[in-house]
Amino acid sequence: MVSAVLEVSGLACRRGGRRVFDNLSFALTGGELLALTGRNGSGKTTLLRALALLVPSLAGTIRWKGADVHDDRENWRAKLAWLGHQDGLKGDLTAAENILVAQRLRGQPADVDRVAHALSAFDLTALKDRAARTLSAGQRRRVALARVVAAKAPLWLLDEPLNALDAPAQKALNEGLTRHLAEGGLAIAATHAPLDSARILELGA
Amino acid sequence: MADLHFLANPARFRRFSQRVLPALWLVTALALVIGLYWSLVIAPPDYQQGDTVRIMFLHVPSASLAMAGYLLLAALGASLLVWRHPLAALMARATAPVGATYAAVCLITGSLWGRPMWGTYWVWDARLTSFLLLFFLYLGHIALSRAYDDSERGDRAAAILAVVGAINVPIIKFSVDWWNTLHQPASIMRLDGPSIDPSLLWPLLWMMGALALLFVALVLMRTETEIDRRRLEIAENQD
Amino acid sequence: MGFGALFLRDLRLVWRRPGDVAVVLAFFVVATVLFPLGIGPESNLLARIAAGVLWAAALFASMLSLDRLFAADYEDGALDLLLLAPWPLELAALAKCAAHWVVTGLPLAVLAPLIGGAFGLDDRSLLVLVLTLLVGTPALSLIGGLAAALTLGARRSGALLALLALPLCVPTLIFGASAIEATATGEGFWVHLAILGALALMSLATLPWAIAAALRQAGE
Numbered sequence: 200m201v202s203a204v205l206e207v208s209g210l211a212c213r214r215g216g217r218r219v220f221d222n223l224s225f226a227l228t229g230g231e232l233l234a235l236t237g238r239n240g241s242g243k244t245t246l247l248r249a250l251a252l253l254v255p256s257l258a259g260t261i262r263w264k265g266a267d268v269h270d271d272r273e274n275w276r277a278k279l280a281w282l283g284h285q286d287g288l289k290g291d292l293t294a295a296e297n298i299l300v301a302q303r304l305r306g307q308p309a310d311v312d313r314v315a316h317a318l319s320a321f322d323l324t325a326l327k328d329r330a331a332r333t334l335s336a337g338q339r340r341r342v343a344l345a346r347v348v349a350a351k352a353p354l355w356l357l358d359e360p361l362n363a364l365d366a367p368a369q370k371a372l373n374e375g376l377t378r379h380l381a382e383g384g385l386a387i388a389a390t391h392a393p394l395d396s397a398r399i400l401e402l403g404a
Numbered sequence: 405m406a407d408l409h410f411l412a413n414p415a416r417f418r419r420f421s422q423r424v425l426p427a428l429w430l431v432t433a434l435a436l437v438i439g440l441y442w443s444l445v446i447a448p449p450d451y452q453q454g455d456t457v458r459i460m461f462l463h464v465p466s467a468s469l470a471m472a473g474y475l476l477l478a479a480l481g482a483s484l485l486v487w488r489h490p491l492a493a494l495m496a497r498a499t500a501p502v503g504a505t506y507a508a509v510c511l512i513t514g515s516l517w518g519r520p521m522w523g524t525y526w527v528w529d530a531r532l533t534s535f536l537l538l539f540f541l542y543l544g545h546i547a548l549s550r551a552y553d554d555s556e557r558g559d560r561a562a563a564i565l566a567v568v569g570a571i572n573v574p575i576i577k578f579s580v581d582w583w584n585t586l587h588q589p590a591s592i593m594r595l596d597g598p599s600i601d602p603s604l605l606w607p608l609l610w611m612m613g614a615l616a617l618l619f620v621a622l623v624l625m626r627t628e629t630e631i632d633r634r635r636l637e638i639a640e641n642q643d
Numbered sequence: 644m645g646f647g648a649l650f651l652r653d654l655r656l657v658w659r660r661p662g663d664v665a666v667v668l669a670f671f672v673v674a675t676v677l678f679p680l681g682i683g684p685e686s687n688l689l690a691r692i693a694a695g696v697l698w699a700a701a702l703f704a705s706m707l708s709l710d711r712l713f714a715a716d717y718e719d720g721a722l723d724l725l726l727l728a729p730w731p732l733e734l735a736a737l738a739k740c741a742a743h744w745v746v747t748g749l750p751l752a753v754l755a756p757l758i759g760g761a762f763g764l765d766d767r768s769l770l771v772l773v774l775t776l777l778v779g780t781p782a783l784s785l786i787g788g789l790a791a792a793l794t795l796g797a798r799r800s801g802a803l804l805a806l807l808a809l810p811l812c813v814p815t816l817i818f819g820a821s822a823i824e825a826t827a828t829g830e831g832f833w834v835h836l837a838i839l840g841a842l843a844l845m846s847l848a849t850l851p852w853a854i855a856a857a858l859r860q861a862g863e
Binding site for chain 2 (some may be wrong): 711713789792794796797798799801803806807810811813814817818821824825842845849850853857860861863
């Protein structure tokens with residue numbers, strides 16, 4: 200039995216006095232993908248934001264390799280790669296610049312090779328010098344996913360990663376996920392569509 | 405399913421305030437009647453200012469209480485930010501308009517007093533100008549706390565503003581005093597002298613107490629309303 | 644590292660759209676030019692009100708440009724990336740305000756003596772004008788930055804931002820303008836400038852924390 204890397208126990212969140220979820224517990228080991236499913240408003244996004252400590256949780260603990268993540272928030276944030284509901288791209292920067300800036304904002308030196316690799320994985324090499332505002336919604340989503348891949352983070356938190364993606368892009372995402380998991384990484388994705396080899400946690404059931 | 409657990413504390417507050425409020429209103433009314441009679445009828449007119457001095461009995465206490473009210477607002481804001489105390493947010497919502505009203509009373513009585521003394525309703529006197537700015541700080545707080553669809557966000561944003569504002573109040577006061585001496589070197593007649601006759605001091609202190617009671621009663625009453633309003637909001641948001 | 648990256652990113656974003664800065668500077672010029680037109684071209688009067696007019700216009704110009712400071716990041720989701728960056732959010736707040744100062748406060752300080760000259764200020768007053776703007780506008784960027792962070796996602800956020808920030812800017816305005824007036828009347832301006840510097844340092848020491856708190860609650 201492999202011991203869990205990420206342990207969540209008894210997590211509870213409220214918004215506007217309304218209970219979003221209560222007493223939520225799960226554990227993930229290296230190489231595991233957790234798919235959060237459930238209807239709209241069942242708290243998938245809130246759970247992702249609570250895991251990233253963007254939203255305070257009312258009760259419960261989040262442990263990474265046994266240590267409570269609240270004790271060292273900056274260290275915890277260094278472990279996360281985030282894909283939010285919005286893409287988080289600056290329209291006036293090019294696709295490549297967006298990813299390079301994101302790397303530097305994470306306190307890492309800009310790794311041009313890694314960025315080029317991530318861009319080509321999502322078939323963006325031809326678009327890399329186009330300003331992000333000129334890209335289509337699906338293309339922007341791909342840039343945001345390339346940013347996640349380039350981030351060198353052990354835990355990916357993805358909110359609806361398949362949104363606006365066409366079939367080749369979905370395949371690229373699945374390949375990227377597979378590679379990330381094979382390297383011992385973890386991923387949690389809120390999604391409606393099925394993802395390969397994912398464990399499923401249904402919220403609001 | 406209604407989930408009102410987080411209001412447990414406010415519910416206890418509500419039971420408490422419902423028991424206290426009737427008695428508090430009675431004491432407040434009594435204190436105000438006595439204080440007004442004392443300051444408007446019994447207290448002697450000032451030898452320089454005549455009966456105009458009676459405005460002071462309303463002006464000075466409302467100024468002090470408007471200032472104290474802002475400090476209360478900052479304390480409530482800090483306790484919301486640090487302990488996430490839901491009652492603090494509701495009480496801050498209740499306090500801000502009361503404090504703003506006291507600041508407005510201070511400004512209005514100040515300018516009424518200014519008419520016979522200075523010959524005009526408004527002069528850029530240091531005290532009046534600082535209270536005008538305090539009034540603006542209150543307005544900002546009220547507007548910010550009500551500017552969000554999600555009232556809890558408004559609560560937290562206004563709490564941060566109140567804390568920063570309270571740190572800035574003495575700085576604003578200092579800079580306005582500086583500005584005033586720079587531009588108006590001639591000393592203007594002050595509304596509160598350092599040596600005040602006891603026959604005026606006692607009714608002044610009494611009015612201070614009475615208006616403080618009124619402040620507390622209004623805040624408690626408004627907090628009850630805010631609790632009810634928040635409950636309704638939550639009930640509406642349930643699916 | 645992260646601080647520099649964010650600072651340079653914001654400068655680069657402005658560089659790609661220089662029009663946004665130009666509009667703010669144009670506003671500053673147009674607003675100040677309205678005063679001689681409204682009051683009349685009498686040079687004594689203009690020289691006397693110049694300090695107040697220029698400082699108040701600088702204040703409005705910085706407020707005008709502040710409402711996009713965090714709003715753009717809030718709307719496109721880049722704010723989440725800042726909130727999740729593994730270094731203090733207080734530094735991110737400071738980096739954004741510093742970038743704002745470089746593209747508004749600094750150009751305003753460069754532009755102001757041209758207009759001050761047209762208002763009939765003497766050379767010494769013009770020098771003090773530049774000094775006060777250089778020392779005082781960082782405080783305006785920080786105060787306005789707090790107001791911008793507090794009004795993220797609020798209704799009528801532009802007008803609200805001004806209502807929140809302007810009372811807090813009063814001390815800076817008073818000492819900025821009075822330093823110039825003190826020079827004109829032959830008094831020393833150093834006391835005013837020193838107090839102005841103290842105000843700016845105080846903003847620098849306290850406001851990044853308040854802005855970070857405001858950004859965190861906006862991200863919730």
